Amino acid sequence: MPNPTPPPAARLTELPKPVFTDDRATLYLGDAVELLPLLPEASIDALVTDPPYGLSFNGQAWDDASGFRESLPHIDTSAMSAPEVFETWCTAWAAGALHALKPGAYVAAFGGARTWHRMVRGIENAGFEIRDQIAWLHTTGMPKSMDLSHAIDKHHGVERTDRVVQTTDHDGVLGATRTVLSKGTPVTEDAQRWQGWGTALRPAFEPIVIARKPPEGNVVRNVLKHGVGGLNVNGGRFAHDRWPTNVAFDAAQADALDVLTGTWQGESLSRKFPIFRFDHKASTAERPRAFGVSHATVKPLALMRWLITLVTPPHGVVLEPFAGSGTTVEAGALEGVRITAFEKDRAFVPLIRARIDRSDSHE
Template identity: 25%
Template sequence: MQTYYEDDTVQLYLGDMREILPALAAQADLIVADPPYAETALAWDRWPDGWPTLAATAASSMWCFGSMRMFLDRAGEFDGWKLSQDVVWEKNNGSGFARDRFRRVHEHVTHWYRGDWTNIHHDTPRTTYTGPDKSARGRDSRTPHTGTVGAHTYVDDGTRLTRSVIQAAAVRYQRRHPTEKPIELLNPLIHYGCPENGLVLDPFAGSGSTLEAAQRAGRRAVGIEAREDYCEAAARRLAAIPLDLFTGGVA
């Protein structure tokens, strides 16, 4: 099958994921899916029936973007997937304002897996903590009914688990795609679910944000996008990334 764009670490295919994915027969470490939510009048915003089941043939771990309404409406389509957690993307400004609702400035990203959790790569990124040092020596024992614990020492290394609410400005200035996702949002999701040099698959690649984020994080990536104009936008941005990033490891 012909790629629309290809370099050392990224491949992009133009076409319907329901046809391309089975033909690729790829096994990825992680899927990052930003599907059509089917909530707007945009021509491409149509839910491809059955795509989560198809995605399950290509990976056992998946981040999926969506609104609460989308996940509730399509819950049955995620049969066979188990939900591990949800992350909230807080934007600087929102979309779809209605005068009779709260001003909506967030979206959900849910993590799903199949099979045994211990076989799923999950490595929570840590962020720098600037508060007071919490280093402490543990107690030797507790009250009898809670059992006895050994002495321990906690050394505060100045980092904390990344929080489940991630603030990132929506990407508007480039006008590559109406629902383009920011790299700084995708970066911790990819670090969490895909090992270094592992393979990330994005079946709804749009302007190629996931592909760029994966490449910058030192992961390989395969994308599928149904529209040629978005493939072109993705190819342009990927071709503009400096070559020294292709060897990976840059967060």
């Protein structure tokens, strides 16, 4: 494994001037891999982040191998596959985070189902302990699947005649049926044989890794010395003081679970898990726009607040290396912790500022 820390000649020698700072948050513009090693050592209480997943989301450079390679000029990645580059990049930012976090500090980091193992390996390679994972279950993910039958007809040069059909799927707006455009009836024998086959499942969960910087000595001594090392169990309780679990639902998933399982002794099964009353994709109200700019991968605010509460001591300092639209920043302000955040793309700075300003109205 190559050394993930850039040599001094290839990086800044001190943090740049922040683009924003007040008593709630400090925001720096720059690459997290370059900036993280410049934070004061052992100065951060927790890390909560929604980093790039390495899935080439919408063809964006910040989520594919080309963007990760740009962040790693000190490492020869020319012979690496895209997944290997992603893992190396994860090791690089995690190594910088390890430097900045206090001994015993926790990490909560989202990942994609197809690349999460690479991120976890990267975090572990940097020196963290992997403590757990949280499965965030949701209902509105859309499958990116190839219709094999339709693709086979196209491969054979056969054009299907599209047809309008009625489906009984409930669209939530227009009633029990809706009009859709079908891709037509399979034409070739091969296409008929593969009708109903695809290449992907519908995404219905996102994993969140829970990691920890190794404590100094035993946990009790570490907590007393550094003020971190445990999880805020009481702060993360839900539904009549239940112990926080490593599975979390959105409301629709919880309702579906109750329909399938019914109740036992007057209690629904979903009450045994934390339920966040939001859609998988944050609502329009939660998606800030500034000067015509918005962000495509906004996490719901309630979930981020719960994660911050779970891993951060009261009035602690939380690190978000990939601020994006600023959901973690806003969540931290609402939870009364201080946020240190990095964002590489200047276009998102107004969104983050809007999040910080909006947190005032919630207080």
